Amino acid sequence: MRKHGLAVAGICVLLLAGTACSDTKADGAGNGSQSTPGASTSQSSTPGASSTPDDSTTPSETAPATSIAIVPAKGATSVQPDKPVTVTTTGGKLSAVTVKDDDGDKVAGSFNAEKTQWTSADLLKPGAAYTVTGSAEGTDGATVPISSTFKTLKATRSLKASVAPLNTATVGVAYPIQVYWNNPVKDRAAVEKRLSVKTSVPVDGSWHWVNSKQVNYRPKNYWPAGTKVTVNIDTQGVNAGNNTWGTASRTIKFSIGKSVVSNINVKKHVMTVTINGKLARTIPITAGKDGFTTRSGVKVIMEKYTTKRMDAATIGLKPGDPNYYNIPDVKYAQRVTSSGEFIHGAPWSSGSQGSANVSHGCVGMSLKDSQWYFGQTLIGDPVIVTGTTRHMEPGNGWTDWNSTWAKYKAGSALA
Numbered sequence: 383m384r385k386h387g388l389a390v391a392g393i394c395v396l397l398l399a400g401t402a403c404s405d406t407k408a409d410g411a412g413n414g415s416q417s418t419p420g421a422s423t424s425q426s427s428t429p430g431a432s433s434t435p436d437d438s439t440t441p442s443e444t445a446p447a448t449s450i451a452i453v454p455a456k457g458a459t460s461v462q463p464d465k466p467v468t469v470t471t472t473g474g475k476l477s478a479v480t481v482k483d484d485d486g487d488k489v490a491g492s493f494n495a496e497k498t499q500w501t502s503a504d505l506l507k508p509g510a511a512y513t514v515t516g517s518a519e520g521t522d523g524a525t526v527p528i529s530s531t532f533k534t535l536k537a538t539r540s541l542k543a544s545v546a547p548l549n550t551a552t553v554g555v556a557y558p559i560q561v562y563w564n565n566p567v568k569d570r571a572a573v574e575k576r577l578s579v580k581t582s583v584p585v586d587g588s589w590h591w592v593n594s595k596q597v598n599y600r601p602k603n604y605w606p607a608g609t610k611v612t613v614n615i616d617t618q619g620v621n622a623g624n625n626t627w628g629t630a631s632r633t634i635k636f637s638i639g640k641s642v643v644s645n646i647n648v649k650k651h652v653m654t655v656t657i658n659g660k661l662a663r664t665i666p667i668t669a670g671k672d673g674f675t676t677r678s679g680v681k682v683i684m685e686k687y688t689t690k691r692m693d694a695a696t697i698g699l700k701p702g703d704p705n706y707y708n709i710p711d712v713k714y715a716q717r718v719t720s721s722g723e724f725i726h727g728a729p730w731s732s733g734s735q736g737s738a739n740v741s742h743g744c745v746g747m748s749l750k751d752s753q754w755y756f757g758q759t760l761i762g763d764p765v766i767v768t769g770t771t772r773h774m775e776p777g778n779g780w781t782d783w784n785s786t787w788a789k790y791k792a793g794s795a796l797a
Contacts, residue, residue, distance in 0.1 A: 449473065450518055450528060458532040463506040463619035463627055467491070469528060470499045471518050479516035479528065483507055505619025508627040509536035537627035539565045541573075543615045547762070551636045555606075555643070556682045557762025558782040559599040559613055566594040568623025570795035573597075576617045576628070582610035590782065590793035600782045600790065604764065605638040607658060639760045644725075646745055648676055648769035651736050653745065657758065665751045666736025668728065670743040670770075674705075677743075679774030680783035681718035681765045683725075686756065690715040690726075694742065697722050705742065714752040718765050719779040725765065727752030 453468045454461045467489065469479050479500040481489040489512070491502040506512065516528040546560040547553045559579065567573050574589055579599055587601040605611070612635050617628035646653045648669045655663045670676035692715070693708045700706060715726040728735070728746025735747060745767075747755070764783065774784050782790065791797055 450526075452514055452528070452530045454532040456530040456532065460535040461506070461532050462621070463508050463534045464621050465506075467502040467506075467512070467514065468499060469514065469516065472498075474518055474520040476500055476528075477517045477519055477525070479514070481512055481514050484511040505616075505628070506534050507618060508534055508540070508629055510534050535627075537629065538625040539627075540629040541565055541567070541617060541620070541622045541626050542628075542630055543617065543632065545613065545615065545632070545634045547634070547636045549634050549636065552639045552760065553636060554683060554760040554762030554764070555604040555638055555641045556600075556680070556764035556780075556783060557605070557638075558682070558780055559611075560780075561597050561599075561615065563595045563597075563622075565622070565626050566624075567597075568594070568626070569621060570594075570597075573617060573620055573622050573628075574795045576615070576620050576631075578614045578616070580612040580614070582608075585609065588791040588794050589796075590785075590790050591795060592777070592793075598782055602787050604641065604643070607638060607641040609638040611636050611638065642759050642763045644755075644759075644763070644765045646676075646765060646767045646769075648678070648739060648767065650769070651739065653747070655755065655758065662758070663751070663754065665747050665755065668731050668734045668736075668741055668746045669739045670741050671739050674742040675770050675772040676723065676739070676741075676745065676767060677719065677772050677774050677778075678767045678770045679781070681723070681767060681774065682780040682783070683716050683718060683759055683761050683763045683765065684720075684779055685717040686759070686761060687712075687715045687717075688756070689713060690724075692724070692744075697742070707742070713749055714756040716756065716759065717779075719774070721778050725752070725755070 449472050451470045451472075454465070467481050469476060475497040476493060476499070479491065479493075481491065481502060483489070483506070489502050489506065490504045491500055493500050500516075511533050512531065514528065514530040518526050518528060520526060542564045544562040544564075547557060561577070570591055574597065577589060577597070579587060583606050585601045585605065587599055589597050589599050591597045612633065614631075614633050616631045618631040620628040622628065641656075641658050643656045644653055645656075646667065646669070651667055651669070653665045653667045654661060655665065690712050691708070691710045692712045694703070694706045695708075712724075713727040715724045717724050723743050723745070725745045725747070727749040728741070728744075729749050731740050731746050732748060734740045774781050776784070
C-alpha cells in the first residue's frame with residue numbers, strides 16, 4: 383500500500399541573479415517543487431514461472447503527490463515590494479492563507495474561485511520581513527500546514543506623503559487637494575495610479591503635478607456644497623523610481639462646507655459675496671494703489687487670523703520708506719496669496735472704501751463688514767478678482783483655478 387503525501391514548495395525568481403529558489407531541497411537545476419510518488423510494488427516470480435508478467439506483476443501507474451508553490455520562495459531576500467505574493471496548489475484546495483509583516487500587519491488578498499490560488503492585493507513594505515502561514519487540504523483529505531518567510535528589499539529613499547486638507551476638516555468649495563512628497567518622484571505615473579479620490583456625489587476631477595514633489599487635485603468646477611471626500615494615498619510598496627519606494631499608505635477624509643463665492647471688482651471698488659447661489663452682501667472696498675496693484679485672478683483663502691501683525695518688511699519695504707508700515711493688530715485678516723495679499727478690516731481707509739484704491743495690495747473694508755465676512759468664510763473659499771492688468775503668478779498661493787480645465791488635466795501623468 384502507498385499513501386499520497388503533500389509537499390510544500392516555494393518558488394521565486396531572485397531579482398538580480400534570476401535563479402529559482404525553494405523552501406524544499408532543490409536539485410542541481412534549481413528545481414524547488416517536489417512530489418512524492420508512491421513506491422511501486424510487485425510480486426516476485428518463482429523459478430520456472432513464465433517471464434511474461436500477469437496483472438499481479440504489472441507495475442501500477444503512480445499519480446504524483448499534491449504540491450504547493452509559494453512565491454516568493456522561503457528565505458528569499460530583496461523581494462520587490464510591488465510584486466504579488468501567491469500561494470498555489472496543484473491538487474486539493476487551500477483552506478487558509480495569512481501573510482503578515484514583522485509589525486503584525488496583515489496583507490490583504492483573495493482566493494480564486496477554485497481555491498487553488500491565493501494572491502495578495504496590497505503592495506508590501508520595503509525592508510520588512512514577512513511570514514506566510516495557512517493550511518491546505520490534499521486530495522486524500524489530509525490537512526497540511528503552510529509556512530514560509532521572506533524579506534523585501536530595503537529602499538535607498540522612502541516616499542511619504544503630507545496631505546492638505548487635514549483629516550476631518552471642513553473646507554471651502556475651491557480647496558485643491560495637495561499632496562507633498564518627502565522625496566522627488568521620478569515615475570509619476572506609477573505613483574498617480576495609487577492615488578484616488580472618492581466623493582459622496584459625482585465629481586469630475588483630475589490630478590495635476592506641480593513638480594516632482596507635489597501633486598494637486600481639483601474638480602472641473604467647484605466642489606458641490608456638502609460633499610464628503612475621501613482621499614486614498616495607497617503608495618506603500620510603490621516604486622517611485624531611483625530606488626525610492628513608498629513606505630506607507632494613508633487615507634484622508636474631509637467635508638465641503640457651504641458655497642461662499644466672492645467677486646471683487648477693483649475698478650468699481652466693490653465686493654459681492656454669494657452664499658449657496660444667493661447674493662448675501664455687497665461690500666465697499668479699497669484695493670492696491672499704483673505701484674502696489676492688486677492681482678487679478680482666482681484666489682483661494684489660505685489662512686484666517688482674527689488679529690495679525692502686518693509688517694511691510696515682508697514685501698521688501700524698510701523703515702524710513704514712505705510706504706513702510708507695521709500694524710500690530712489688523713483685524714479679520716484672510717490670506718489669499720503667498721506674497722502677502724489679504725482681505726481684512728481697514729478702519730484707517732474708511733474714507734476711500736467704495737471710491738478709491740489706496741492700499742499696498744490688500745483688499746480693505748470696514749471692521750463691521752470684515753467681521754461679518756470672516757464669519758461666513760472657510761479656508762478654501764474662492765475670491766475672484768477682476769479689474770487690473772496685473773495677474774496671479776502660478777504658485778503664488780493656491781492658483782489651481784487659474785488654469786483652463788484642459789490645461790489642468792494635461793498636468794496629470796496619466797493624461
